[in-house]
Amino acid sequence: MLEHKKIQNLSDYFVELNSRREKGVYFYRINGYSEEVGEFIKKYYDTARRTGVVIEGKIPNPDEGNLAYYNEIMGMDFQMSMDFIHVSLRKWLPRMNEFQRQNVAASIYDSLDSLRKAGKTENMLRNAYIKFMCWLYYKFERIVNQLGENHIPKILYEGQISNYELMLISILSNAGCDVVLLQYAGDQGYLKTDPGSVLSDSLQMEGLQPFPQGYCVKKVRDEIQNELNNERLYGIRPSLTNCTNAWIKGNGLDDIRESILLRGNDSRFFYNCFCRINGAEDKLTYANELFRLQQELRNSKRNTVIVSKEIPRPTPQEISEIxxxxxxxxxxxxxxxxxxxxxxxxxxxxxxxxxxxxxxxxxxxxxxxxx
Known part of the structure; x- marks a missing residue:
């Protein structure tokens, strides 16, 4: 099984297993929000969506159909032994390799053993075992054969996690899976299940604030979709960006006169001015000043367009050409x-x-x- 390690920054989550400072997995609870956390959640969600599992709300309990299929394939026998669990996993989840089966079996056994030590009966242990097996098959089957691989699968869980859900996700984490819990209401509910934060770590960062009102994975998903749509709308982006008014001195017409070459030298920008002048300093000379500006612009080979009062409305012919x-x-x-x-x-x-x-x-x- 893999040990839980501490991150130095959120980007550690996206480092492959063999390249991590310490070989292990990360299991963190996020109880607060910042811009950096928001960007991390967006990236982590996208990764989990493609190569892991995203849980919005509770993991559904096995229904009658799930249990009937499990009974048909596996029967309802149960033994509190590593060998029994290992053999059962080979039959129930055949895509796992031997190393993965051993890790998952050991982790399931440890979880059940903790329940037994807490006073749970044999029947309760059997029910928990069957629930874990059904969840592994119906909710996490897509990642069980990736556990412990160099490209570590991700689980993103949103909401207040229950005791049995935490046990199962800990089983997967110990077998080689990164986990993030999003807890919009804070850590109090979680700490009732894991008072000593033994199973996961709470993310501690400067500047964390409560999550924005209404924040949820669905909004993250919609934001990502909007970004993808926008990329499609924009196509190839221009290499130049406007730098509007950041360079001006506030001298009105004199700023417009300023040579393009003197406005700035950053090759990423073109430097333009958007100046609105309300009124005139001298009504008698104002018209001459505008005429002189026009002449200077023409003499410097700068193209000019003069609009008086309003931009003319498109003609029917112009509209028809669109x-x-x-x-x-x-x-x-x-x-x-x-x-x-x-x-x-x-x-x-x-x-x-x-x-x-x-x-x-x-x-x-x-x-x-x-x-």
Whole structure:
């Protein structure tokens, strides 16, 4: 069996077994939230979803059908012995290798032995054993053959864990599985089951706050899905990002006059200015100042567009030239409309226009009370 080890930081969870500082598994309870914890949960959830098990709410108790199938294959015999458990696992979960079977059998035996020492009867031990076996088959069968492998499987459990659930997940953890418990209501309930924190560790980090109202795995899943949808909407991202107004001195028209070459030298950005001027310092000279600015911009070979009062509304002909279709979702509509943004002479500018269009439309779609 593998020992529980301490993490130095949350990224340790994603290190393969043979590359860890100490060879072992991690089993932590998360009782508080921070931005770093939120990003970790998102990544851990995605990993557990693909190569592990995510439990939202309780693990369902075996139903009549589950028990009937177990009885048909295994019978209802029970012996409190390592050999019996080991032989039963070979028949019930044949995908496990010998090393995995030995670890799981030993861990099941230890858990049942702790129940026996706590005064549980033989019949209670048999019921617990059958429950563990059914849970292993119906809920965790996809990871039992990965236990103890270099790429360690993950379990994410959300909510208040029960005594028997904690026993089973500890069995899997000891056999070679990382575990994270998300406890939105804090640690008090857990400590009633494991007062000495023997089976798992509580995550201690600076800056942890209570989980946000309504936080849950479903919201994490939705956020990941939205990010995937957005990646599809954005396509190839531009290599340049706007740096708007961060470089200006607050001199209005003089900031606009500033040479592009003098605004900044970070190759990741293009430096632009968005300046709104309400009123004029001198009504008599204001028109001449604007005319002089226009001349200076033209003399410096900078393209200018002058809009007086409002941007003209599109003409029917312009509207008809926009390629459209029937859409079944907002994302599909954005993807279709964005295809109208074509500027083959400058692919980078086309990507910037595409990204800006999607940014604005997504922001508008999220405003409450608007379609």
């Amino acid at each position: 390629k459209r279709s029937n859409y079944t979702s907002g994302d599909q509509m954005l993807l279709g409309l964005a295809c109208n943004i074509q500027y083959g002479a400058n692919p980078e500018l086309q990507r910037i226009l595409h990204k800006t269009f999607v940014d604005v439309m997504l922001a508008e779609s999220q405003k409450e009370g608007e379609n």
